[in-house]
Amino acid sequence: MPEGLTKAQKKNQKRKQKRDEQRPQTTAIVWLREDLRLHDNPALHQATQCGAIVIPVYIKDESDPSPWPLRGAALYWKYWSLKCFDNSLRGCGSRLTLRRGDALATIAQLAADTGATSVYWNRACEPWNVERDEHVKESLQMNGIQVHDFKGVVLYEPWEANPDDNAHRAGFGSVGFFRAACERLGEPSKPLPAVEKLKAPLLWPASLTVDDLGYQRMPVRKGGEVVDWAASIRQRWEFGEAGALRALDEFITSDASQKFESRQRFRADRKWTAQISPYVRFGELSSRLIYWEAKRRIGHNCQTFIRRLFWRDLAYWTLWKFPSCHTEPLRPQYAHQRWGTDAAALKKWQRGRTGFPLVDAAMRQLWAIGWMPNYLRHVVAGFLVEYMNMHWFEGFKWFDYTLVDSDVAINAYMWQNGGHSGLDQWNFVMHPVYAAKSCDPEGNYVRQWVPELRHLPVEYVHCPWEAPVTLLASARVLLGRDYYRRTIDDLLAARRNSHKAVIEVREGVGKPYVLACGNEKMQLPDGRWVRLITRIDYRMMAANPVTVQTAADAWNKSKRRLLDQMSLALADEQRIYHQSHPDADEEEKADL
Ligand SMILES: Cc1cc2nc3c(=O)[nH]c(=O)nc-3n(C[C@H](O)[C@H](O)[C@H](O)COP(=O)(O)OP(=O)(O)OC[C@H]3O[C@@H](n4cnc5c(N)ncnc54)[C@H](O)[C@@H]3O)c2cc1C
Structure with a gap:
């Protein structure tokens, strides 16, 4: 791909070759x-x-x-x-x-x-x-x-x-x-x-x-069976230049x-x-x-x-x-942030078992091929930090271990930003369901990596817990058996919790770092202070999160169509009943 040599360059090269030989x-x-x-x-x-x-x-x-x-x-x-x-x-x-x-x-x-x-x-x-x-x-x-x-x-x-x-x-x-x-x-x-x-x-x-270097060595089970965890990595990528x-x-x-x-x-x-x-x-x-x-x-x-x-x-x-930014918060006050410690929940996140299909799809893709798209990296990082309130360092370590592109500089930089303590603070928070309207509007990404949900229509494939039982049954999904129950039932409460943890830092040890405009400042190695752009939620010291993602129109509950046999049969029954009882609605209202 680099531009080819011109005739003159080739001639020069030949001359040079001759000189070199002498x-x-x-x-x-x-x-x-x-x-x-x-x-x-x-x-x-x-x-x-x-x-x-x-x-x-x-x-x-x-x-x-x-x-x-x-x-x-x-x-x-x-x-x-x-x-x-x-x-x-x-x-x-x-x-x-x-x-x-x-x-x-x-x-x-x-x-x-x-x-x-x-x-x-x-x-x-x-x-x-x-x-x-x-x-x-x-x-x-x-x-x-x-x-x-x-x-x-x-x-x-x-x-x-x-x-x-x-x-x-x-x-x-x-x-x-x-x-x-x-x-x-x-x-x-x-x-x-x-x-x-x-x-x-x-x-x-x-x-x-x-x-001989041993970089390809795979674990061996007690019985001598080699665990070839890299088969799908080999299948996905053509290595080398x-x-x-x-x-x-x-x-x-x-x-x-x-x-x-x-x-x-x-x-x-x-x-x-x-x-x-x-x-x-x-x-x-x-x-x-x-x-x-x-x-x-x-x-x-x-x-x-x-x-x-x-x-x-x-x-x-x-x-x-900042040579220690792979372990220490760049905004030092965030070393005092209150974080969750639920090891079992962390494991579920790592293995794609959170019960949130988009998060699970991305984490399973990562596990399988060592890579996931940038947008999804934001989704899973946001889920870990903003909803699970787990320390960004846990995410950094897991990515370091599982990414084929794992790079200490980029990984640390991105996780610090996601974890509130970086040079930048993401001015958005990806919602584990609504984010799909940008990255997986038809549900095909989830269906590929979470195949147990492949029969669900797009309205429910990102939020199976909202699907009617009849629909789940016809898609052969029983939550808790075929696919995981949600690890977090109340997403808003979870976000409020991590939001509060940041506000506590800003009101406490972090107060000297908060500027009048609400942004934060940081001292550079040369002693100078610099203003760091800070997320609007924190700048406003709002009691509740301000940046929220909304659902796609098509997923509005009132617009969801039920397509399974049982629901269609019930809908038919209802239609026939209403045709033969035109005043039924009015009668029902009068009963309220
Ligand atoms: C939490 C988190 C952790 C990440 N960890 C890593 C990591 O360890 N290694 C890594 O290479 N990327 C990392 N990224 C950045 C980015 O997600 C990947 O580089 C990108 O997904 C690679 O896909 P691509 O080649 O299709 O990128 P494209 O969007 O096509 O970009 C082309 C190239 O630009 C570079 N690039 C793209 N985005 C970024 C970015 N945000 N920061 C720095 N370089 C970028 C990469 O070399 C990439 O291959 C991380 C992002 C997040 C949110």
Whole structure:
């Protein structure tokens, strides 16, 4: 997909190749991490350009500094990502050398074994990885090995973007303040062409196999049976760079990209978003390529889609500024919020057994394929925080374990926002039933993931407890037997409870952080204070929640038609009776 080379460029390349052949051979190590791709890979590209023999390396870092090392579905994705990338490299006359151990010690040993004099990598953005990389860089340089590092993970690295005084005055919230800071730096650079050929050493250094790393290991039951929990993940996704490029291309050429500006992107029953997040997460797809391809091929309808990439960079920026935001509330006063502790209810949420079909469908989709659409992530996060009053950290941990695109920066950023304590506070609350009018208006998403409700008509598929018993019986649903009873009967009371918990913070320990306008303020690491946009419910200090979603017209109880046999028969009886007793209604009224 990156633009092809012109004739002149090809000629230059040939000349360069000749020059390189005459030069004394050097060897370069390319340390690959979350950038397993040939296209727009600055480290790989530059190592190739300098004519060196290239040793692409992946290290299972046994002193991984991340507080959230890869696990669950994301780790499984990484397994396939490595396998696919090794295959791609083999197509370029190279291969992936796999090692396990401390990153610095492993690279130093590999350099000694291969005679490599330089190491290339694309810079990570998580503070703990940046720190490790700095240490590796310093130590290698002290030992005479050159290090070349590049921007290759985001559009704008966290240390580049600086929100100006204007942003501080206007306040942080949403993504606009950050995007403005990025745009002052100019547009992202254009993606580099895919590497096609890599110079191989005469003898490859020893390597583990991808399987040796153990990322694909499945639990084994006592009797020896392997629990292959990833079968549906394999079925859903085409792993690796080829799958990534295909998914991006499919999205760009589909109707979905042209309609992304509209509310269609909220729909969960069809593929209305790009569904590329795991590829982006593991660097199988470069965000620079997405940016430029979207601009070039989607045209003026690409704005909302491109905005997504700024949300991503904003999450990294936030983690960079507040390295403990994956555990500690960004608005510190919310560390004192009162949360629920019902472990059984949490488990029901995790496993899609809340009795709210939309929530259950999304959580089951997540469990099955490691992914759910953005809109549904808001629905289930809202349900956990606003209705169950459970701490956002529980949601963060579950997503970290189950998402194939699990990314500590984005996951923490989004859950903090959902949990009231982030830079942004969602100015909406998704209702677990009414949200379906945007994302599942025909009920097909629920029917796919909660098949026990597949025979219910749309008027009831999102709220089976409201269906007449006769209808439930004809749809073969007995609540409590075939599908779960609701975990929360009174949604409004539940919301009032979590609303009150926030108001208690604002009236108590949080009072010094509340500005006269009702928004809250927060101190930045540089000591400055900034206004944070705060949800209207809290700004107003309202006794009850203000932001509410309403039902779809079609689900209005008075408009619901009963279509089961028994109800149709009863309706027929009623009609016949009324035809033969035209004054019956008046007589009944007189009886009241
Ligand atoms: C509670 C919660 C937790 C989340 N956790 C993660 C996570 O761990 N990893 C993750 O990649 N996304 C996360 N997201 C963001 C978002 O839901 C996914 O990126 C999106 O659903 C991916 O689908 P897509 O590829 O079709 O996205 P599209 O809408 O087509 O967007 C294209 C790309 O932009 C990026 N993007 C989109 N939305 C966001 C966003 N809100 N923030 C940052 N980047 C975004 C992703 O890389 C995505 O692939 C989370 C959202 C919520 C509400």
